[in-house]
Amino acid sequence: MTHYNMDYEQVIRAAGHRVTPQRVLILDAVCEGGGHTTLGEVYARVRQVDPSIDRSTLYRTLKLFVDLGLVVSADTGNGEVYYEIVKPHRHHHLVCRRCGKEEEIEHALLQNMFDQVFQQYSFKADTDHLVLFGVCKECQDLT
Amino acid sequence: MTHYNMDYEQVIRAAGHRVTPQRVLILDAVCEGGGHTTLGEVYARVRQVDPSIDRSTLYRTLKLFVDLGLVVSADTGNGEVYYEIVKPHRHHHLVCRRCGKEEEIEHALLQNMFDQVFQQYSFKADTDHLVLFGVCKECQDLT
DNA sequence: TGGCTTATTGCAAAAAGTGGCAGGAAGGTG
DNA sequence: CACCTTCCTGCCACTTTTTGCAATAAGCCA
Numbered sequence: 001m002t003h004y005n006m007d008y009e010q011v012i013r014a015a016g017h018r019v020t021p022q023r024v025l026i027l028d029a030v031c032e033g034g035g036h037t038t039l040g041e042v043y044a045r046v047r048q049v050d051p052s053i054d055r056s057t058l059y060r061t062l063k064l065f066v067d068l069g070l071v072v073s074a075d076t077g078n079g080e081v082y083y084e085i086v087k088p089h090r091h092h093h094l095v096c097r098r099c100g101k102e103e104e105i106e107h108a109l110l111q112n113m114f115d116q117v118f119q120q121y122s123f124k125a126d127t128d129h130l131v132l133f134g135v136c137k138e139c140q141d142l143t
Numbered sequence: 144m145t146h147y148n149m150d151y152e153q154v155i156r157a158a159g160h161r162v163t164p165q166r167v168l169i170l171d172a173v174c175e176g177g178g179h180t181t182l183g184e185v186y187a188r189v190r191q192v193d194p195s196i197d198r199s200t201l202y203r204t205l206k207l208f209v210d211l212g213l214v215v216s217a218d219t220g221n222g223e224v225y226y227e228i229v230k231p232h233r234h235h236h237l238v239c240r241r242c243g244k245e246e247e248i249e250h251a252l253l254q255n256m257f258d259q260v261f262q263q264y265s266f267k268a269d270t271d272h273l274v275l276f277g278v279c280k281e282c283q284d285l286t
Numbered sequence: 287t288g289g290c291t292t293a294t295t296g297c298a299a300a301a302a303g304t305g306g307c308a309g310g311a312a313g314g315t316g
Numbered sequence: 317c318a319c320c321t322t323c324c325t326g327c328c329a330c331t332t333t334t335t336g337c338a339a340t341a342a343g344c345c346a
Contacts (some may be wrong), residue, residue, distance in 0.1 A: 201303070
């Protein structure tokens, strides 16, 4: 497993929640996805290990993880929602409208913008996983 | 009603679609929302006027409007999707996590960031309606 | 370890969202 | 204005997601 945050059990407990086998299993399944995984993929992996786990548990657990900040979810706009284990570096995503490819981008690029927003609107933006749509280099060249 | 774009009928026809009472009603309902409205709110408003309108019609129509550029949809990340009538100026939103208040921000603030993304990643971002979460001025003061 | 409290789970049912289809209506034509 | 073509709508069936509830088990304390 590749939990970047090995204290995940600690995080769950600290928030007053319990560490259950189901939760561990689901978190592992999200990690196995490497980059982004869809809910369906997570479900398949989880069921492979323990077929008794219910869909509703998966939904609830995933939501919990997102709330706790262990997992980030990103709606790609295609109706598909991606889940990804939180990585140590804050980052965002670029998603190509044409080919669907995703790239990660550094948070630094957005920090400037956040700073400006703060200066002009006194609003402290803290969105930690933004998805920008557009057209990637390859697809631009194809034009 | 407050359709910023009064030619909306024209837009629909120009794209080869028909102007039906249902479509007009739904567009009105989105406008009534003023700022952001959720799908559920639009549905409620529509049904109030004409209870015979089907769910699927609402979904289809909303998707059509988004495609036509009459309405923008923005995933807030909370699972809720907001719909908003297109305004003449490109803008984005700030949503306070505490009080839920929304503010509009100029697109210019983001353009810089888009430019940098393009320079570093050769990715042409064209997201036209971003939602940034954070804490607004008032809620910061309350701390 | 045994017992207690209460969060969590699985199940079942409801709600939300999607797709196919036949009848009905919009808009063009004569 | 009547007709005709084709798009739209409402209905129905189905998939996906959410919610209520009783039984179960995690975590705490003695």
